Amino acid sequence: MPDALTRFLQPIDAFGRYVLLMAHAFRSVGEFRSYRTNLVEQMVRIGIDSIPIVALAAAFSGAVTTVQTAYQLVSPFIPRSIIGSIVAPSMILELGAVVTGFILAGRVGARISAELGTMRVTEQIDALEVMGLNSVGYLILPRVIAGVLMFPALYVLACFVGIGGGMLVAELGGFLSVGEFVQGARDFFQPFDPVFGVIKSLVFGFLITSIACFKGYFTAGGAEGVGRSTTQAAVLSCVFILVADLVLAYTLL
Amino acid sequence: MIQVEHLSKSFSGKPVLTDVSLEILEGETMAIIGRSGSGKSVLMKHIVGLLEPDAGRVLVDGTDINAVSYNELRRIRQQFGVLFQGGALFDSMNAFDNVAFPLRHFTRLSEAEIRDRVLHCLSMVQLPDVGPKKPSELSGGMQKRVALARAVALEPRYIIYDEPTSGLDPQTSNTINELIKNLAAELNVTSIVVSHDMHSVLVIADRAAFLYNGRIHWSGTIEEMHRSNDRELLDFVKASEYQIGPAAVRSSHTY
Numbered sequence: 001m002p003d004a005l006t007r008f009l010q011p012i013d014a015f016g017r018y019v020l021l022m023a024h025a026f027r028s029v030g031e032f033r034s035y036r037t038n039l040v041e042q043m044v045r046i047g048i049d050s051i052p053i054v055a056l057a058a059a060f061s062g063a064v065t066t067v068q069t070a071y072q073l074v075s076p077f078i079p080r081s082i083i084g085s086i087v088a089p090s091m092i093l094e095l096g097a098v099v100t101g102f103i104l105a106g107r108v109g110a111r112i113s114a115e116l117g118t119m120r121v122t123e124q125i126d127a128l129e130v131m132g133l134n135s136v137g138y139l140i141l142p143r144v145i146a147g148v149l150m151f152p153a154l155y156v157l158a159c160f161v162g163i164g165g166g167m168l169v170a171e172l173g174g175f176l177s178v179g180e181f182v183q184g185a186r187d188f189f190q191p192f193d194p195v196f197g198v199i200k201s202l203v204f205g206f207l208i209t210s211i212a213c214f215k216g217y218f219t220a221g222g223a224e225g226v227g228r229s230t231t232q233a234a235v236l237s238c239v240f241i242l243v244a245d246l247v248l249a250y251t252l253l
Numbered sequence: 254m255i256q257v258e259h260l261s262k263s264f265s266g267k268p269v270l271t272d273v274s275l276e277i278l279e280g281e282t283m284a285i286i287g288r289s290g291s292g293k294s295v296l297m298k299h300i301v302g303l304l305e306p307d308a309g310r311v312l313v314d315g316t317d318i319n320a321v322s323y324n325e326l327r328r329i330r331q332q333f334g335v336l337f338q339g340g341a342l343f344d345s346m347n348a349f350d351n352v353a354f355p356l357r358h359f360t361r362l363s364e365a366e367i368r369d370r371v372l373h374c375l376s377m378v379q380l381p382d383v384g385p386k387k388p389s390e391l392s393g394g395m396q397k398r399v400a401l402a403r404a405v406a407l408e409p410r411y412i413i414y415d416e417p418t419s420g421l422d423p424q425t426s427n428t429i430n431e432l433i434k435n436l437a438a439e440l441n442v443t444s445i446v447v448s449h450d451m452h453s454v455l456v457i458a459d460r461a462a463f464l465y466n467g468r469i470h471w472s473g474t475i476e477e478m479h480r481s482n483d484r485e486l487l488d489f490v491k492a493s494e495y496q497i498g499p500a501a502v503r504s505s506h507t508y
Contacts, residue, residue, distance in 0.1 A: 127337055127343075134327065
C-alpha cells in the first residue's frame with residue numbers, strides 16, 4: 001500500500017519541487033550580471049533560430065484553414081469574404097499560439113532539457129554550484145525569461161505569416177480575392193483577440209521553458225536519464241499547452 | 254580547517270554514511286579512501302554542501318555550512334576548488350573560457366589580467382596551448398588537467414579532488430599526482446583527495462581516512478598505515494599491491 005501512496009503523491013511532490021525551483025530562479029532576478037550573456041544567447045536560440053520553422057508551420061496552417069473553410073462554405077447565400085472572417089480570427093485566437101507552442105515544445109523544450117540534463121549527469125551543474133555560482137539563476141532564469149520574451153514575438157510573426165499564407169492560397173486557388181479576404185477579416189475583427197493571443201503565448205512560453213528546465217535540472221541516471229527527461233519535457237509541455245489553452249479560453253473569452 | 258561531525262546520510266532508506274567524523278587540518282593533504290560505493294563521493298559532496306546531511310554537521314573554519322543562508326554558503330564555496338571525476342568542463346566553452354569562467358564571475362579583473370592568469374594556470378598543468386580547443390577535442394587526461402587549472406584559477410584555500418587518477422593511463426596519473434603535490438607545496442592549500450587508487454594516495458597524501466561500510470573504519474598518517482594491522486585496511490591496500498606491485502607500494506614514501 002505505501003507503494004501505491006508514493007505513486008499517488010509523486011505528481012504532487014514533482015509540482016512542489018517545480019514551484020520551489022521557479023521561486024529560486026526568480027529570486028535570483030537581481031543577479032543580472034551573472035546571466036545577461038546567457039539571456040542574449042538564449043533569446044537568439046529560442047527566438048531567432050525558431051523563425052524559419054514557426055513561419056513554415058504558420059503559413060501552412062493558414063493556407064490549409066483557408067482551403068478547408070472554402071470547401072465547407074458551398075452555399076451561394078454566404079458571401080465569400082466570410083472565409084477571411086473565419087481564417088484570420090482562427091489564426092489570431094488559436095492557431096498562431098498553439099501551432100507555435102507545439103513546435104517550440106519539441107524544438108526548444110527538448111533542447112533545453114537535453115542540455116541541462118547532460119550538464120547534470122556530467123556534474124557541470126555541481127561544478128557551477130561549488131564555484132559559488134547560483135546554478136538556478138545562471139542556467140534556468142535566462143532560459144525562462146527568453147521564452148517569455150520571445151514567444152509573443154514568434155506568435156505575432158506566426159499570425160502575420162499564417163494570414164498571409166491564407167490570402168495567398170485564397171488568391172492563387174481562385175477561392176476569393178485578397179481584397180475580399182481582408183474585408184472579411186476586418187468585418188469581424190475584435191481588438192481583444194490579439195491581446196488574448198499574446199497572453200496565451202506568454203503563458204505557453206513560460207510553460208515550455210520552465211517545464212523543460214525543471215525536467216533537465218533534476219535529471220538522474222546517465223544517458224538514459226537524459227533521454228527520459230527530454231521526452232517527458234516535450235510531452236508534458238504539449239499536455240500543459242492544451243490544458244492552459246482551454247483554461248485561458250474559458251476564463252478570458 | 255574542515256570538521257565533519259557525526260555525519261549520517263541515507264538514500265531512500267539505505268544508509269550510505271553512518272556517524273562519520275573527520276578533521277582536515279590546515280595545509281595538509283587528506284585522502285579519503287575506500288572501495289567503490291563506500292560513500293566517498295557522498296562524503297565529498299557533503300563537504301561542499303551539495304548534499305544535506307540527515308544528521309551531523311560540516312564545519313568549514315568553524316561555520317556550519319548547512320546552517321547558513323544560500324548566499325553565505327556560496328561565499329564559503331568560493332574558497333573551494335573542486336576537481337570532478339569527469340572534469341565537468343563546460344562543453345559549450347573552449348578550454349580558455351572554462352578556466353576564465355570563475356575569474357569573470359568572481360573577480361573584477363580586466364580581460365588582459367584574466368588572460369595572463371588563465372595562461373599561467375594552463376601552463377601550470379602543462380597545457381599552455383589548448384586554450385582554443387573545446388573539451389570534446391581533448392583527451393580524458395587533458396580534460397582533467399584543464400579542469401584542475403579551472404579549480405585553482407581563483408587560488409582557493411581548499412582543493413577537493415574526486416578520483417583524480419581514475420580512468421587515466423599510468424603516465425598521465427603520475428603527471429596529475431605531481432601536479433597535486435606541487436600545488437599543495439606551492440600554494441599551501443588544504444587538499445582532500447577522494448580516491449581508491451592507493452598508488453596515487455601513497456604518493457600525495459599526508460593522512461588517510463578509510464571508509465568501510467559507510468563508516469570511517471581507520472584513519473591515520475601514511476606512516477601509520479604501513480604499520481597498521483587492521484584486517485579490512487590491509488585487505489584494501491593489499492588488493493592495490495597486487496595491482497601495482499608490492500615494491501612500488503612499500504617504497505612509495507621515498508617518492
